[in-house]
Amino acid sequence: xxDAAGREFFTxxxxxxxLAGFRPRRRTGPETVPLGxxxxxxxxxxxxxxxxxxxxxxxxxxxxAVRAADTYGVxxxxxxxxxxxxxxxxxxxxDTAVTPGAAVTIPTGGVIPPGADAVVMVEYTAEAMPGTIExxxxxxxxxxxxxxxxxxxxxxxxxxxxxxxxxxDLGMLAAAGVTSVTARARPVxxxxxxxxxxxxxxxxxxxxGQVRDATASALAALVADAGGEPAFGGIVPDDPSALEKALxxxxxxxxxxxxxxxxxxxxxxxxATAVARLGPPGIWCHGLAVKPxxxxxxAECDGVPVIGLPGNPRSALVVFxxxxxxxxxxVGGCTAPPPQPSARAALSxxxxxxxxxxxxxxxxxxxxxxxxVFGSSALLSVLMAADGYIVIxxxxxxxxxxxxxxxxxxx
Amino acid sequence: xxDAAGREFFTxxxxxxxLAGFRPRRRTGPETVPLGxxxxxxxxxxxxxxxxxxxxxxxxxxxxAVRAADTYGVxxxxxxxxxxxxxxxxxxxxDTAVTPGAAVTIPTGGVIPPGADAVVMVEYTAEAMPGTIExxxxxxxxxxxxxxxxxxxxxxxxxxxxxxxxxxDLGMLAAAGVTSVTARARPVxxxxxxxxxxxxxxxxxxxxGQVRDATASALAALVADAGGEPAFGGIVPDDPSALEKALxxxxxxxxxxxxxxxxxxxxxxxxATAVARLGPPGIWCHGLAVKPxxxxxxAECDGVPVIGLPGNPRSALVVFxxxxxxxxxxVGGCTAPPPQPSARAALSxxxxxxxxxxxxxxxxxxxxxxxxVFGSSALLSVLMAADGYIVIxxxxxxxxxxxxxxxxxxx
Numbered sequence: 001x002x003d004a005a006g007r008e009f010f011t012x013x014x015x016x017x018x019l020a021g022f023r024p025r026r027r028t029g030p031e032t033v034p035l036g037x038x039x040x041x042x043x044x045x046x047x048x049x050x051x052x053x054x055x056x057x058x059x060x061x062x063x064x065a066v067r068a069a070d071t072y073g074v075x076x077x078x079x080x081x082x083x084x085x086x087x088x089x090x091x092x093x094x095d096t097a098v099t100p101g102a103a104v105t106i107p108t109g110g111v112i113p114p115g116a117d118a119v120v121m122v123e124y125t126a127e128a129m130p131g132t133i134e135x136x137x138x139x140x141x142x143x144x145x146x147x148x149x150x151x152x153x154x155x156x157x158x159x160x161x162x163x164x165x166x167x168x169d170l171g172m173l174a175a176a177g178v179t180s181v182t183a184r185a186r187p188v189x190x191x192x193x194x195x196x197x198x199x200x201x202x203x204x205x206x207x208x209g210q211v212r213d214a215t216a217s218a219l220a221a222l223v224a225d226a227g228g229e230p231a232f233g234g235i236v237p238d239d240p241s242a243l244e245k246a247l248x249x250x251x252x253x254x255x256x257x258x259x260x261x262x263x264x265x266x267x268x269x270x271x272a273t274a275v276a277r278l279g280p281p282g283i284w285c286h287g288l289a290v291k292p293x294x295x296x297x298x299a300e301c302d303g304v305p306v307i308g309l310p311g312n313p314r315s316a317l318v319v320f321x322x323x324x325x326x327x328x329x330x331v332g333g334c335t336a337p338p339p340q341p342s343a344r345a346a347l348s349x350x351x352x353x354x355x356x357x358x359x360x361x362x363x364x365x366x367x368x369x370x371x372x373v374f375g376s377s378a379l380l381s382v383l384m385a386a387d388g389y390i391v392i393x394x395x396x397x398x399x400x401x402x403x404x405x406x407x408x409x410x411x
Numbered sequence: 412x413x414d415a416a417g418r419e420f421f422t423x424x425x426x427x428x429x430l431a432g433f434r435p436r437r438r439t440g441p442e443t444v445p446l447g448x449x450x451x452x453x454x455x456x457x458x459x460x461x462x463x464x465x466x467x468x469x470x471x472x473x474x475x476a477v478r479a480a481d482t483y484g485v486x487x488x489x490x491x492x493x494x495x496x497x498x499x500x501x502x503x504x505x506d507t508a509v510t511p512g513a514a515v516t517i518p519t520g521g522v523i524p525p526g527a528d529a530v531v532m533v534e535y536t537a538e539a540m541p542g543t544i545e546x547x548x549x550x551x552x553x554x555x556x557x558x559x560x561x562x563x564x565x566x567x568x569x570x571x572x573x574x575x576x577x578x579x580d581l582g583m584l585a586a587a588g589v590t591s592v593t594a595r596a597r598p599v600x601x602x603x604x605x606x607x608x609x610x611x612x613x614x615x616x617x618x619x620g621q622v623r624d625a626t627a628s629a630l631a632a633l634v635a636d637a638g639g640e641p642a643f644g645g646i647v648p649d650d651p652s653a654l655e656k657a658l659x660x661x662x663x664x665x666x667x668x669x670x671x672x673x674x675x676x677x678x679x680x681x682x683a684t685a686v687a688r689l690g691p692p693g694i695w696c697h698g699l700a701v702k703p704x705x706x707x708x709x710a711e712c713d714g715v716p717v718i719g720l721p722g723n724p725r726s727a728l729v730v731f732x733x734x735x736x737x738x739x740x741x742v743g744g745c746t747a748p749p750p751q752p753s754a755r756a757a758l759s760x761x762x763x764x765x766x767x768x769x770x771x772x773x774x775x776x777x778x779x780x781x782x783x784v785f786g787s788s789a790l791l792s793v794l795m796a797a798d799g800y801i802v803i804x805x806x807x808x809x810x811x812x813x814x815x816x817x818x819x820x821x822x
Contacts, residue, residue: 035612039632053791054622060787062676090649090675091608093619107675108722109608109789111620122676151792158795166821167636168794171629171724174612175622175791197502197520201446201585208504209522211465211586218582221450225578238501264501264518265473265533311519313582338822339752376471378520380464380586381562383579384569410577411749 012287012294014394015358018323022284022298024305026331028185028255035173040164041183042227042334047159049176052149057112059088061144064103064125064133065116071138079126079134088113103133112145119144152176162335164227184333187255189223191216192233194243194271195262195311200235214380215260215313222320226328228256238267243274247306251278255331257306258324260316261295268295271308275299278306289357289394292377293319305331312377318360318389341409343388345370352398362386363407370407386410423698423705425805426769429734433695433709435716437742439596439666446584451575452594453638453745458570460587463560468523470499472555475514475536475544476527482549490537490545499524514544523556530555563587573746575638595744598666600634602627603644605654605682606673606722611646625791626671626724633731637739639667649678654685658717662689666742668717669735671727672706679706682719686710689717700768700805703788704730716742723788729771729800752820754799756781763809773797774818781818797821 013021030044059065066082074080086096087105094113096104103120104113112119121144124137151172152158158176159169165181173181193213201212213235220230231254236246247257261271272286279302286308288296292315297308307324309316329337345363348371353359363370365387375382388409392399399405424432441455470476477493485491497507498516505524507515514531515524523530532555535548562583563569569587570580576592584592604624612623624646631641642665647657658668672682683697690713697719699707703726708719718735720727740748756774759782764770774781776798786793799820803810810816 035628036631039635054789055617056619058789060789090606090673090678091618091620107677109606109622109673109675146787146789150787151790158792164822167629167632168728168791168821170632171625171728172791172795174628175625175724177612177614177623179613195501195520201588202590203588206466207502208467209502211520212588214582214586217446217585218578220447221578221581224450262501262520264520266518267501313586317579317582339754339820341750341752343750344755376557376561378465378469378471378557379562380579380583381569384583409750410579 011285012289013285014289014356015322016394018285018288018298019326022327024300024327024331026255026303026305027333028187028331030182031185032180033183035170035179035181038165038170038181038183039167040227041181042164042332043159043161044182044184044333045161046157047173047178047181049152049154049156049158050178051154053151053175054146055148057148058146059106059108059110059112059119059144060146061119061121062108063106063119063121063144065098065106065113065119066103066135066139067098067100067116068118068139068141068143070101071118071120071135074135074138076136079136081128082133082135084131084133117141160336162333164334164338186227186229187328187331188231188253189228189256189258189328190231190233190250190254191219191223191258191260192243192246192250193235193260194238195235195267196238198235215309215316218313218317219258219260219320222317222325223328226325227332227334228328238262238270240270240273243270244277247274247278251302251304254304256328257304259306259308260311261308262311264311267311272297275301275306275308278302288319288323290319290322291357291359293322293360296323298323313380314377314383317383322360341411343407343409344404345407347399347401347403347405348372349401350398351392353392353396355397356394358394359392360389361392362389365407365409370405422696423700424696425700425767426733427805429696429699429709430737433738435711435738435742437666437714437716438744439598439742441593442596443591444594446581446590446592449576449581449592449594450578451638452592453575453743454570454572455593455595455744456572457568458584458589458592460563460565460567460569461589462565464562464586465557466559468559469557470517470519470521470523470530470555471557472530472532473519474517474530474532474555476509476517476524476530477514477546477550478509478511478527479529479550479552479554481512482529482531482546485546485549487547490547492539493544493546495542495544528552571747573744575745575749597638597640598739598742599642599664600639600667600669600739601642601644601661601665602630602634602669602671603654603657603661604646604671605649606646606678607649609646626720626727629724629728630669630671630731633728633736634739637736638743638745639739649673649681651681651684654681655688658685658689662713662715665715667739668715670717670719671722672719673722675722678722683708686712686717686719689713699730699734701730701733702768702770704733704771707734709734724791725788725794728794733771752822754818754820755815756818758801758810758812758814758816759783760812761809762803764803764807766808767805769805770803771800772803773800776818776820781816
């Protein structure tokens with residue numbers, strides 16, 4: 001749609017619409033990552049066991065490798081007697097087989113010797129005389145043993161594609177001898193700050209009306225949390241041509257572009273103008289039914305998702321968590337996002353809300369109560385004071401004091 | 412205590428005892444960290460605002476800076492008329508004051524000009540004739556404005572000591588012009604693996620009875636998650652003298668020592684022997700009332716906490732999460748640990764448990780049900796299949812099917 005002056009108009013979309021409908025097709029390519037750097041990296045494909053694990057039948061207890069049949073019917077009152085034929089040493093192949101009526105000493109983790117099909121715990125044995133033990137509890141075949149392929153059979157999937165690697169996944173890969181992983185490259189997310197009033201955080205002296213760039217540092221941290229690699233595009237003045245040029249320059253080396261827009265209506269229009277010129281298919285929506293965060297712009301230009309954020313730092317961070325982090329995960333191939341810390345709490349007061357709009361309310365949590373922290377969306381201190389936030393969904397007209405709410409906790 | 416043979420004995424402690432009583436005094440020193448690398452770092456002291464923020468009174472809306480008194484009583488039916496005396500530009504000092512009967516155009520974020528005490532949103536105005544606007548809604552003093560010190564007054568604490576820095580904290584620090592932070596150094600956690608059967612993950616061919624070191628890679632990841640810096644001490648054979656020598660060598664450069672012990676009784680005794688010789692005050696407990704994880708050793712030697720883990724990889728990871736991660740956070744000065752992801756779920760089956768012992772049960776979560784994943788504690792595949800774990804406390808004798816449980820989720 002365009003009006004008589006040629007300006008494009010776009011309808012406001014809901015957050016649910018955006019999450020379902022704004023699904024850029026871009027995916028980062030695979031790269032090889034050594035195991036020591038693979039924590040939270042996203043495997044590009046499933047990893048399978050190259051061989052069986054643990055690789056040999058092992059004892060799970062300290063005791064005696066035996067033939068289970070030799071222990072049938074034994075008890076405290078009527079122990080069985082077995083001849084100790086040898087001992088298994090850790091990390092070596094057993095040199096003694098277990099024949100009927102014999103036992104072989106074995107430590108936890110030792111190789112089950114030939115002929116044995118169970119291990120009796122040392123606690124259920126006693127030395128009857130040198131070289132002979134008495135056994136006071138029977139064992140079933142397989143007891144006290146993990147099979148050679150019980151942790152994995154060759155070809156078993158040990159790590160799925162798309163789920164960021166967890167500490168135990170690295171352990172399993174190490175056990176299997178997999179010392180590097182084919183992972184999706186971290187999406188490069190280039191962050192631009194716009195606004196004639198914005199200066200770098202390191203600026204020594206500010207002129208009246210200038211502010212230091214708070215948003216870019218916070219966004220870079222959220223990019224890292226979403227598995228991306230932040231890149232700073234710099235601070236661009238409120239000028240569509242300068243912004244277009246800056247964005248165009250970053251396009252080839254970026255997987256996602258993020259614009260922390262100026263906060264005035266004019267600055268927002270300039271962002272839209274610059275993004276609309278950047279490449280097809282262009283703007284997907286300009287305006288999101290969320291409070292705070294309405295002046296959000298979502299676009300895809302020449303295969304790169306472009307996200308224009310509201311100018312207020314707090315609004316920008318809210319929208320980034322709701323919309324941009326899922327997009328970064330999508331581009332980075334993460335199909336199983338890590339769980340978010342959350343807590344159930346009772347709302348301390350009534351919260352009104354308009355239907356058709358999602359509300360994000362910052363809260364402190366204490367003694368099981370979620371206490372809203374209010375203040376202008378221009379204020380960062382509200383986010384400093386908050387432990388997390390609650391979401392009032394589009395269809396709700398508000399929440400009553402005492403309602404049980406789910407607080408997404410900041411970590 | 413010592414028996415006739417001179418061996419030391421130690422009573423088993425509960426997990427609650429260990430968390431309350433094993434509180435090493437060691438803390439890492441401060442270091443300067445640039446803002447761009449400060450995410451999740453732990454401030455060594457509170458950071459205060461060097462000056463007021465935002466630093467000047469700003470408009471929170473697009474509109475007109477006015478004297479509130481000039482708008483009293485206006486309405487749609489009886490608008491007030493004001494002369495537009497000038498315009499504020501972003502990032503610059505206003506060159507026009509607001510006198511009675513006058514208004515100055517101002518964008519969101521602009522500097523409130525002298526004389527004005529409120530901003531009327533543009534939506535509540537209309538151009539009556541060139542140079543004159545009509546105002547249809549009154550504003551109160553302060554409306555549409557954030558004060559010069561509303562985000563922070565000079566000296567206000569903007570970031571507390573001891574809480575890992577969150578994305579929004581970095582934003583606030585940037586806004587305040589704080590481009591580096593004095594943070595506690597990451598605790599260096601040296602990880603030793605012991606066992607004659609253990610070979611590095613990269614070993615090409617294994618001899619019968621050998622296993623690749625799974626635990627060290629997983630522990631290194633958990634160290635990083637706890638804010639520490641993992642260092643690999645190497646694989647040490649089952650020999651107390653060799654272990655003592657290796658530990659002693661690592662002591663000066665370590666803030667915490669971790670020993671992934673051999674799994675046999677003999678190997679555990681050897682770990683205790685080596686640790687006992689390392690330095691005073693020595694072993695705090697040898698044996699923890701937790702399943703899995705009983706053969707855990709906690710010590711402090713020459714000011715360095717020493718944690719001996721059970722030999723089974725799964726038991727080692729359980730104990731590391733329960734006990735070692737809190738110790739690493741403590742040493743690293745983290746007094747406000749980040750929240751853990753968790754979910755409420757209904758237990759799918761009865762779980763028996765012994766009183767006086769804490770049980771950690773791995774579970775899958777699906778459709779609101781927590782389904783226990785069973786298997787020998789020698790099996791890593793149990794941890795691969797699990798989404799998280801539940802804790803059955805010391806005082807419980809088990810949990811009934813259908814009980815609501817809190818699942819700590821792996822992320």
